[in-house]
Amino acid sequence: MSAATTAAGSACSPRTIQVELSANPYPVVIGEGVLARLGEQVRELGFKAGTKVLVVTNPDVDTHYGDVVLASLRTAGLAAEQLVIEAGEDQKTPATVALIHEAAFRQRLERGSLIVALGGGVVGDMAGFAAATWLRGIAVVQVPTTLLAMVDAAIGGKTGVNHPGGKNLIGAFHQPRLVLIDPATLATLPQREFRAGMAEVIKYGVIGDPELFSALEAAGDLSTIEAVGPALLQTLLERSAAAKARVVAADEREGGLRAILNYGHTLGHVVETLCGYGTFLHGEAVAIGMVAAGEIALAMGLWTPADQARQRALVVAAGLPQRWPDLDGAAVLACLQGDKKVRDGQVRFVLPTAIGSVEIRSDVSAETILAALERLP
Amino acid sequence: MSAATTAAGSACSPRTIQVELSANPYPVVIGEGVLARLGEQVRELGFKAGTKVLVVTNPDVDTHYGDVVLASLRTAGLAAEQLVIEAGEDQKTPATVALIHEAAFRQRLERGSLIVALGGGVVGDMAGFAAATWLRGIAVVQVPTTLLAMVDAAIGGKTGVNHPGGKNLIGAFHQPRLVLIDPATLATLPQREFRAGMAEVIKYGVIGDPELFSALEAAGDLSTIEAVGPALLQTLLERSAAAKARVVAADEREGGLRAILNYGHTLGHVVETLCGYGTFLHGEAVAIGMVAAGEIALAMGLWTPADQARQRALVVAAGLPQRWPDLDGAAVLACLQGDKKVRDGQVRFVLPTAIGSVEIRSDVSAETILAALERLP
Incomplete structure (x- = not known):
């Protein structure tokens, strides 16, 4: 088992790196502008038109990229809704995960539904953990918008929240179905x-x-x-x-x-x-x-x-x-x-x-x- | 993949049924008196002397079997502690799981530690879910003491808690390492x-x-x-x-x-x-x-x-x-x-x-x- 890098046609095309897990391999797609192609990419994973998708994001990221992401998903025929949560490190708690579960319940997410984590590591950890624990595990796609999340947190399936006694003590391993990395989103990242x-x-x-x-x-x-x-x-x-x-x-x-x-x-x-x-x-x-x-x-x-x-x-x-x-x-x-x-x-x-x-x-x-x-x- | 029943030496010996999962097979041991042999059985799984074990149970079951279980674990050299929780269906909530996490934190459970779920389906579901989500998953042994849990909930790795909108909406798949069934514990079960x-x-x-x-x-x-x-x-x-x-x-x-x-x-x-x-x-x-x-x-x-x-x-x-x-x-x-x-x-x-x-x-x-x-x- 190893990671293979697939060369793309031109320098501007996205590159795909495969995470070669035996049970559930998944692609990491990296390239300028891929954010607007999220919907297509999700459909390529096998999610049918009409699949319910819950996009979890935070206010800043929503301001910059929320519309692009929702439009891309909806254009691809997916029934996408959005939940905006505060996502500072001190909001990385079971209480915030409960908010995501509430949204999942309101949208009546089913076992074949999908959660998209759009944001930094905190959003990815919490949305990933919420997906891991809703209906005993539904699919998640990680769309990291910070450098930290792109190079680390979004890949590998670690999800979780903090406990007063330590970071990430509560969590689960839950591999994403896809990681989509658009370097263009770093333009709005604080230095x-x-x-x-x-x-x-x-x-x-x-x-x-x-x-x-x-x-x-x-x-x-x-x-x-x-x-x-x-x-x-x-x-x-x-x-x-x-x-x-x-x-x-x-x-x-x-x-x-x-x-x-x-x-x-x-x-x-x-x-x-x-x-x-x-x-x-x-x-x-x-x-x-x-x-x-x-x-x-x-x-x-x-x-x-x-x-x-x-x-x-x-x-x-x-x-x-x-x-x-x-x-x-x-x-x-x-x-x-x-x-x-x-x-x-x-x-x-x-x-x-x-x-x-x-x-x-x-x-x-x-x-x-x-x-x-x-x-x- | 199928379940094999191993014939025991005599009618009184426990029987072992193997749950033949490819990644993590585990035994279901059924027999009068096996409760007092929990410690040995846990050691046979490969847990070393000194391993921290948190036994989660409810007040009734504790009254009848808490001492036997703790003594068996400690005699086998395991560092066992106990947490008694109220475990009615209406206590099957994230808040109760948080109490188990608190106990896990106090006992400083590590990745190699073990949670034992001693009780009915509610205890098994919550202790199992707490184990699934502590340090992204630690081992759990299911010791069901109700007929319902023995024949159903304890086997198969379903864990979870209720949401106001429905049963078991929050949960995870987390297979136990062992299921230990002692029919003698049914003697104290309400009709x-x-x-x-x-x-x-x-x-x-x-x-x-x-x-x-x-x-x-x-x-x-x-x-x-x-x-x-x-x-x-x-x-x-x-x-x-x-x-x-x-x-x-x-x-x-x-x-x-x-x-x-x-x-x-x-x-x-x-x-x-x-x-x-x-x-x-x-x-x-x-x-x-x-x-x-x-x-x-x-x-x-x-x-x-x-x-x-x-x-x-x-x-x-x-x-x-x-x-x-x-x-x-x-x-x-x-x-x-x-x-x-x-x-x-x-x-x-x-x-x-x-x-x-x-x-x-x-x-x-x-x-x-x-x-x-x-x-x-």
Whole structure:
């Protein structure tokens, strides 16, 4: 099982990356303007005319793209309705999922109906979870409109909401039937969120794609969509999606390999939790977490100061934070113990060994962790 | 894929029926006294000493069996804790699932941890759904203590809670790792609940097991556990579990064949919904629903008055209700449209064609339905 990239006819045509799951493979379609073709794409999946579709989105995204999406679905003969929800990280709760269920009930969604998640990671997680749990699971199509969701959250079937005790503690694995990525939607993304998404792109470079890492280094400035430019943007979307698809295909439910996608996330979650959700964007916390993981790898002799410097430089080039916040050591350790990535009480860290390669370690002592965090500038 | 029954050494040994799912097969163990061996059985699944186990149960079941279960788990080296919840049909809500999630959080359940559902169908549905949605899915073992849960709900991975608009609208498919059935726990089951469970046993007879149907007819009185006796009890538990296992193995997610298990349920749900949850027990509503489905089959010329009379006689022998309540026809039709078993707006009925055989029909007109219901005594 692997992810295959299908070459398109011309540079402007969308590219399709297949997520090769044995039970339920699905395509990731990436290209300028594909948003307006959502309806056709859904019909191509086999959904008949008249199928009920519930589009879940948030106010900002609705303003920019709601009409295009609804028109595309309706033109294709689908019975599309829309639900606009507030979708900040602090609204990512069971209560908001209940609102989606209410809309599903009002529209009388059936087992053959479809939910479309149009928006960032929070919309995707909640609409995906609502789909996973309505009538014991109905179809979902992910249409991410943030860089973070495009390169990470929308692919792989992780859905869920937060619990006061931690992020994403409540959720389900529920693979989408299609992921539709239109880079044009990034034009309206706030700069800070664009940068946060870039953290996950850098992650793919470090964990397995040195070529992507070098391409990012060559760009110099990664802090705005204009600086990145359309060609590199399409490339990094494709390479990130392909990387994610490969890992997901090899390990659908995070038994082993998929854990490498958590690079930067273990300590990133600590930062998010202890600083309070909302202080840092997820991608910003991941950037800090990657630099911190790099410091632990350095302390353990797993990788070199030069590679740590390259990683840090890329984080800086993307305009991302990399300073470890002033957190109480005991609180950090307690928070790590509450993290989902604990197995048999042991915290599992994804640590870099080179640009393009990581290792999973369960033998990182509390002393090593705290000393490395102390050492961070 | 089929269900295999493994013959045990002696009549008193438990029997094991395998649910032959390709991805995640699991055993159903049936026998007097197996409750006290839960700990060993869990260890045999591969759960190591020290594994965290959360036992979810309700006050009545806790009084009778809580200590035995906890002792068995702890003796086997498992770190077992217990949560007692109110588990009436009207507590089968997202709010109660949130209580289970709270307990999971307090106990710091990890991905390798286990939830044990000890009780009737409501406990099984909620504990199963909580397990399905904690950390995106942790293991669950079903230990049903009502006849209804033993022969139906505990096997097959359906989990969920009610929505004000209908039963089980919110839920997930989440197969257990083990189902442990101890007939001795039925000794403390209220008589009315025992009878309600018998409705599902009769269902297995009608949909595919004429031999079981005849065995039930031969018993004469099915209305109490004493009248049924231990030998027939073990037989009907085994045959029901085997029937359920066979159907589930052939159709894990209710794409086709599994729909036959809904025999009596489509109209049963209407009765439950329109009379208000709690007026009838689920099994009682199913009994009414089977007789009503039989009447529709009769009206369509699908089966004979003699078979309808045999079905009705067995329902009466089990002390179950069979009279259709006085419901508004328009409300019945509206409720059918809201049922999960609607596909493309068409209500799908499971209709009997003989004792031991059913058909799925989407061509039952509103007139036929209402006329048949009118005709019911």
